[in-house]
Amino acid sequence: MTEKMLQQYKVWDAPTRIFHWVNFTTVILLLLVGTLMYFKKDLGITGLEAKIAIKEIHVWIGYVFAINLSIRLLWGFIGNQYARWSNILPGKSFPAVLSSYIASIKSGEPQQFLGHNPLGRLAVTLMMLILITLAITGLVRAGTDIYYPPLGASFAAHIAAEGVDPASIKPYDKTGTNPEAYQELKAFKGPFGDIHIYVAYTLLAIILLHIIAVVRAEITEGGGLVSAMFSGRKTLAKKPEDLN
Numbered sequence: 001m002t003e004k005m006l007q008q009y010k011v012w013d014a015p016t017r018i019f020h021w022v023n024f025t026t027v028i029l030l031l032l033v034g035t036l037m038y039f040k041k042d043l044g045i046t047g048l049e050a051k052i053a054i055k056e057i058h059v060w061i062g063y064v065f066a067i068n069l070s071i072r073l074l075w076g077f078i079g080n081q082y083a084r085w086s087n088i089l090p091g092k093s094f095p096a097v098l099s100s101y102i103a104s105i106k107s108g109e110p111q112q113f114l115g116h117n118p119l120g121r122l123a124v125t126l127m128m129l130i131l132i133t134l135a136i137t138g139l140v141r142a143g144t145d146i147y148y149p150p151l152g153a154s155f156a157a158h159i160a161a162e163g164v165d166p167a168s169i170k171p172y173d174k175t176g177t178n179p180e181a182y183q184e185l186k187a188f189k190g191p192f193g194d195i196h197i198y199v200a201y202t203l204l205a206i207i208l209l210h211i212i213a214v215v216r217a218e219i220t221e222g223g224g225l226v227s228a229m230f231s232g233r234k235t236l237a238k239k240p241e242d243l244n
């Protein structure tokens, strides 16, 4: 019987782990509240106040999500080597690294990595692009729909009729607005809402795929991927490909 030497490595730093779990929690809450918004009529929620309240809750969770995401984007330039964009985003050598990893899976002897494996790097890149798109389109809609920061005050100023204080304009109420500017804002916000919803449901599909892929890698390759996101440490039997 061949005995394998297990070795433990410190991989994920605390900011990366905190980001992951705050992101995980806020994304699930945003999907739940977003779905509630989408099906509000079917669920018997018809009052304007309730509609605005649900949107406000979604936006407040959205702020936590967007701030957490911004910190992670910055951390990718200052964190440890595994948290850095230079080790995550696919670069010049990526096609060779990916095909070597896929070949190793097919051979039944999958290569092991301390950071993300090459398929994980693709998934993380795609998820980051999706999260950034959701944050931008969400923040625009928070401004156009309920005049919330960071853009709400400018949108309210744009649609306010002459002599009307923009701060007095209420969501879903045309009182005090300039009809032409109101229509302009309505036309402007449409595409942001469409992109937001399509991308949100694409994210849902990718999250499910990501979970399936992590479970597959955990079963076939080991390494304690899931517990590593809590403890920061991975335990590997083979020499990792990305050990410096």
Ligand code: HEM
Pocket: 026, 027, 030, 031, 033, 034, 035, 037, 038, 039, 055, 058, 059, 060, 061, 062, 063, 065, 066, 131, 134, 135, 137, 138, 139, 141, 142, 145, 193, 196, 197, 200, 203
């Ligand atoms: C992972 C992040 C997010 C997910 C999965 C998500 C999901 C959703 C979903 C499913 C809807 C329902 C769309 C509809 O009713 O037509 C929605 C709407 C909305 N979201 Fe998000 N959202 C996210 C982030 C954000 C952020 C960061 C903000 C702002 C801070 C935001 C603000 C809004 C607003 C204002 C709406 C209403 C748009 C409308 O009525 O069409 N969202 N979101």
